[in-house]
Amino acid sequence: MSAAVQAKPQSRILLSGNDAIARGVWEAGAKVAAAYPGTPSTEILESLSLYPDLYAEWSVNEKVAMEVAIGGSMSGARSFCAMKHVGLNVASDAFMTVTVAGVIGGLVIAVADDVGMSSSQNEQDSRFWGRFAHVPVLEPADSQEAYEMAKYAFELSEAYNTPVILRLTTRVCHVKAVVQVGEKVAHDIGGFKSDARRWVMTPANAKGLLPAQIAREGKLQALAEASPMNFLDDGPDKRVGFVTSGPAYMHVRESFPDAPVLKLGFTYPVPVALVEKLAAQVEHLVVVEETEPLMEQELKAAGLQAIHGKDLLPRLGELTPNVLIPAIKTFLGEPLPPTTTYPKFDPFPRPPTMCAACPHMGVYYSLARMRKNVQISGDIGCYTLGAGHPWNALDSTISMGASMGIALGMDKARTEETKDKAVVAVIGDSTFLHMGMQGLLDIVYNRGNVTVLILDNRTTGMTGGQNHAGTGKGLKGDDTPRVDFAKLVEALGVKPERISKIDPYVLPVVFKTIKQETAIPEVSVIITDRPCVLSEFYTKIEPYKVIDEDCTGCGNCINVGCPAITVKRSESKVRPDGKVNELKFTTIDTAMCTGCHMCVESCGPKAIVLAKPAAAAE
Known part of the structure; x- marks a missing residue:
């Protein structure tokens, strides 16, 4: 259990901004909390889930998280939801309406802006939602303020009948500081009371509530002028x-x-x-x-x-x-201060890449071999790294779930030059459940010629390995129903004969299946089924090594993209026809290798073998 949960009243503890917000939400007596993981906001719900007497969930997307929190607020419970900046784009439909309807129990929305884009596809300023939706915005500068403002936000929400945005940035979310914490306060829940004129947002009912929203903003203006936070x-x-x-x-x-x-x-x-x-x-x-x-x-x-x-x-x-x-x-017009000079050095380049034995590598290795004949629409997640070396196997990455609609657009906009190219959409399991299902339904409904690859690694990988509806585990590790992706895509209209489930470690099957399905002019779905190597579902097997005298330097294993494989030496060899072959002799870091055997299948001369033969292992 975290130090924040164990802390006694009036304790001073070291907390990140995310942990401090969780502590403040719990102390404020919140009963309902929901989120979809997204850096830099992820740890808020992970921390909040450790506290007693509070319901916390990973929702399938930010819109659903917002709606769960709204439902809790409507029922009189102090409710909270968290997301990164692009998540509020997803949640904005429900958000913009509840700003008119107002709240019963306090409703606080923590939105984490990724200033500097350390892990995001754009850099948004979520303060604009305050002006757009006519709701107050609080901005903490450190962990202590994050804790205090989280508590105050519920009081503000209830006093002025409004949702409250708690605007964070990466530096606040992740930097730790000593925080003075207090005690949890009791908050009574009155229960839901039917009021159709308020909660059934027909145009007539919404028009009746708008004057109160406008009047509220004037009161908030006066409050901001007098606030001790300013x-x-x-x-x-x-x-x-x-x-x-x-x-x-x-x-x-x-x-x-x-x-x-x-x-x-x-x-x-x-x-x-x-x-x-x-x-x-x-x-x-x-x-x-x-x-x-x-x-x-x-x-x-x-x-x-x-x-x-x-x-x-x-x-x-x-x-x-x-x-x-x-x-x-x-x-x-002042002179600039002298700058300190440091010895110049060029660090070894270390671009982002997939983990050793990542199940996505086999898919991108196969797509890279077909690169001239396919257009590949990507999505948000670990598999975005397929755009990098050595695969170079993505043409687009826009937003969560966008691979589907973009692939359909590519299909419908074929030209003479691209009419014979296959269109492939790549998406992860969590992302498919987040926003991809509607896109696949649209492809089916509009008779698209797209091959969809659902890379099921049984986790939300890029944000740290959180559970989702396809893992069979909840936020607290409890057992939950697990989505059957094959049945789901069939229910969305994909023909059963066009649904394949494959092991991404078996490269010949991966390549053959993609080639086969892209050749058929209709919707098909290929589902990979190997867990993320960092997840609780992964079982490590024996590592491999390279037999030096058998390695021909072909470099095929390097093209798999595994970071456990490195080039030991390079040579140039002139062929009889005068062309030069660049040979790359490799080695495998057995401490990093997890035994996925994808490199074994790429190796023509069979120079890659188990580091410990079966007899020796016994």
Whole structure:
């Protein structure tokens, strides 16, 4: 059990921002919590699941997580959901409606923005949802504030009949700090009370609720102006004053310790009057915000024109001291501080790749061999790495579940040049359940000629190996019904004879099945069935090694892409016809090898054998 769960009232414990939010949600008396894993928000629900007297689930996607939380709130329970920034795009349909209907039990939505795109396909600023949906936004700068704001958000939600967004960034989510925690408070659940005029959101009912939403925003504006979460951290150097929020406050304070800083924690509605007070005290006012100029534009729209922001600072990435100091000093006409020089070295390149024995490698090895004859639509997950070396076997990756619709679009937009190319969509098991099912249904309904590869590794791999509806395990490791993918895709309309289930470690079968199904001009689905090597379902077998004297340097094993295989030496050999063969003699790291035997099947000279022969192992 985590230290946060074991902590006594008024304890000081080391918590990441994600763990601190979980602690705050539990102490606030929340009863329902739901999420879909997505970095950097994943650990919030994992941590929350360890607390007693609270229901927590991995939902099949963020929209469902939002709806579960809304249902809990409608029933009077304090409810919570968490997601990364792109997850709120998925959940926005339900979210935009509940902002009109309001809440009964407090409803808090933690949204983690991946500033700097360490693990995301785009960089969004979730503060815009506050303005778009007319709901308050709270922004913690560290773990202590994350804990406190999570608790306060429920009170704010109930007091003003509104969902509350807790906007996080990667730095807040993952950086640890000492947090002073308290006790859990009791929160009574009144139970659901039928009220069709409020909860049945027909146009007539929704129109009746809109005036209350508009009036609420005015009250929230006044609350933001008076909130103790927004305070002026004064300083003697009045040349530049800063308006900032979240972890950017820490960077500003570190970079300019003598400057006045208006630190905002209650960031939407923007407290314009507070900013005006600071503006009157300084020569220049600079808005420091990650990533979009939301506050800057709001302030300019309110009449504060003599302010700076994105004219000095970048709109992407974190605003760390190495970004802030040069920008502001250049603006003031001051010399830049001397930079420390370090010995230059070129680190060994280490691009992201799949794990040793990853079941996705066999699929991409086979697709790479067919590369000239296929268009390959990819998806979000570990299998996105199929775009990299040595496979180079993806043409697109857009968003969760998008491989399906994009593949159908590719199919329907065939030209003379591409009419004979097969169209393949690659998607993982968790992603298929998240958003892929509707796409496959659309392919079937519209008679697409697409071969769909569902790579079932029995986990949500890229975010750390979380369970989902296809693993047979729940958030707390409890047994649950497990989706049968073959039956599911048949129910979506795929013909039984066009559904194949294969072992991705058996390369000849993988290649033959893909080639066979792509040659048939209708929808087909190939399901791989090997668990992720990092999951509880994987069983390691004996590793392999290369017999040096038998290795011909053909390099086929390298093309499988396993990181346990490395090139020991290279040679150039001139053939009788004058062409040069580049030979790559390999070795296998037996400590890393898990015995998947894909490299064995790629090896023509049979130079790869068990490191411990069966007789010796016995």
